[in-house]
Amino acid sequence: xxxxxxxxxxxxALLILASLAxxxxxxxxxxxxxxxxxxMRLGAGTLYGALTRLESSGLIKSMPAKDRRHPYQLTSKGxxxxxxxxxxxxKLASAGLKRLAxx
Amino acid sequence: MNLRRWLIQLYPRPWRERYANEFEVLLExxxxxxxxxxxxxxxxxxxxxxxxxxMNWRLxxxxxxxxxxxxxxxxxxxxxxxxxMSLYGLADDSPMADLMKTRTNIPLLASWITIEAGAIIALLxxxxxxxxxxxxxxxRALTSSHGDLRYLLVPVLAFLALVVYxxxxxxxxxxxxxIPGVLPKVSHDNxxxxxxxxxxxxxxxxxxxxxxSVIAVWKMITNTNIEENTLxxxxxxxxxxxxxxxxxxxxxxxxxxxxxxxxxxxxGWLSYAAMPQVFTENWGLLLTNTTGSFIVIFIMMMLSTxxxxxxxxRGYSAQKPVT
Numbered sequence: 069x070x071x072x073x074x075x076x077x078x079x080x081a082l083l084i085l086a087s088l089a090x091x092x093x094x095x096x097x098x099x100x101x102x103x104x105x106x107x108m109r110l111g112a113g114t115l116y117g118a119l120t121r122l123e124s125s126g127l128i129k130s131m132p133a134k135d136r137r138h139p140y141q142l143t144s145k146g147x148x149x150x151x152x153x154x155x156x157x158x159k160l161a162s163a164g165l166k167r168l169a170x171x
Numbered sequence: 172m173n174l175r176r177w178l179i180q181l182y183p184r185p186w187r188e189r190y191a192n193e194f195e196v197l198l199e200x201x202x203x204x205x206x207x208x209x210x211x212x213x214x215x216x217x218x219x220x221x222x223x224x225x226m227n228w229r230l231x232x233x234x235x236x237x238x239x240x241x242x243x244x245x246x247x248x249x250x251x252x253x254x255x256m257s258l259y260g261l262a263d264d265s266p267m268a269d270l271m272k273t274r275t276n277i278p279l280l281a282s283w284i285t286i287e288a289g290a291i292i293a294l295l296x297x298x299x300x301x302x303x304x305x306x307x308x309x310x311r312a313l314t315s316s317h318g319d320l321r322y323l324l325v326p327v328l329a330f331l332a333l334v335v336y337x338x339x340x341x342x343x344x345x346x347x348x349x350i351p352g353v354l355p356k357v358s359h360d361n362x363x364x365x366x367x368x369x370x371x372x373x374x375x376x377x378x379x380x381x382x383x384s385v386i387a388v389w390k391m392i393t394n395t396n397i398e399e400n401t402l403x404x405x406x407x408x409x410x411x412x413x414x415x416x417x418x419x420x421x422x423x424x425x426x427x428x429x430x431x432x433x434x435x436x437x438x439g440w441l442s443y444a445a446m447p448q449v450f451t452e453n454w455g456l457l458l459t460n461t462t463g464s465f466i467v468i469f470i471m472m473m474l475s476t477x478x479x480x481x482x483x484x485r486g487y488s489a490q491k492p493v494t
Contacts, residue, residue: 095197111207112197113214116190120218136314138193 071153080110080118085127085142085150092131092141095119122146175202181215236489237414241304242392243482244421246385247475248297251428253378254471255290257456258435261464264359265454267442276445282438289431293424300420303413308395322394325387329380336373343369359458367457374456418486425479432469432476439465 071078071085087093087101095115103109110118119140122128127146131139142150175198179191201207262268262283271280312323342348346355352365443450455464 095193096200099197099201111210111214112194112201113211113217115197116194117214117217120186120190133193136192136196 092139094137240486247478250475285434293427296423326384
């Protein structure tokens with residue numbers, strides 16, 4: 069599964085997957101976690117735009133509600149997609165840094 | 172309508188059915204600026220343009236169909252209860268009751284016991300099957316801002332109205348309230364029109380309350396978001412799929428209704444064979460003709476059973492796997 073299929077929601081989708089990598093979270097929990105990780109605050113509309121796509125693609129799944137909140141967790145498919153995407157980013161980052169160092 | 176709910180209304184209905192409740196909780200915590208509102212409006216526009224989840228649509232339709240099927244069985248059961256209570260009223264005041272007490276006509280007694288056994292099975296199936304749904308719906312009505320407590324009040328008020336009216340009838344019986352044309356004590360040979368109106372009023376109130384309660388329960392359940400179709404039980408690893416669970420019990424209820432229907436026609440036939448004169452006399456509802464009352468009661472039970480089986484067939488078709 070390629071996150072670029074999600075269009076403008078591909079970056080928020082990656083952030084959500086990364087946020088869920090250390091355990092299930094509900095919407096507000098993800099929002100706070102992403103803000104702590106990256107300093108970037110996702111709006112509720114953007115968060116749910118990405119979240120609905122991730123869920124329908126089977127990359128995350130909803131867990132039973134707790135106090136009206138629905139936690140979400142990574143599926144094995146989601147974990148694989150996250151791993152693949154992060155490796156690509158890692159390669160890009162190291163290649164970019166090398167080029168910067170040479171210039 | 173507050174801002175949060177207005178913003179949620181901007182999303183398409185299938186999206187709301189799945190996400191509205193949890194999205195509202197999120198908005199309670201993070202709706203701070205015009206930029207947040209703009210972001211949600213963009214999200215709603217995106218959901219209208221690119222809601223890409225055909226499987227979710229089909230799954231939602233399947234669950235909605237199953238839910239409606241269960242509600243049809245529930246409504247049919249209440250209709251059957253009204254018919255069954257009328258049958259009890261007819262039998263209880265008639266010479267058939269005396270005949271059954273003598274225990275000489277075993278087939279007649281057996282058919283009556285079958286009706287009573289069916290009533291217990293159907294009631295247990297409704298209570299056990301409906302308990303998880305009732306728990307979620309009542310819990311949500313009490314805790315969610317979407318919850319509508321008005322519907323919850325309908326069965327309670329209907330019951331209270333019946334109790335108050337029952338008290339009124341008792342007061343007439345004890346002579347505390349005197350109404351011209353209404354006697355405190357009546358018998359089969361002396362049952363004036365005034366008393367028929369008073370007792371008929373109680374029956375009418377019961378039927379009205381039952382219909383209003385069914386409509387309220389129906390509205391409450393359909394207004395509850397479908398993602399809440401699972402229930403976690405402490406100590407149980409997998410959550411219960413409440414609609415699948417309730418549907419199994421609705422089949423039991425429908426089967427019990429069919430059993431009671433067959434037992435009722437058998438009881439009617441055996442009663443007629445034992446005491447044909449009773450069916451030409453006035454032992455029916457409000458002491459009207461016995462045969463007429465029995466036919467009305469039987470038709471009501473038959474229509475309720477047919478409706479229940481229609482619900483079951485509909486539920487079966489909803490459970491077919493999505494292709």
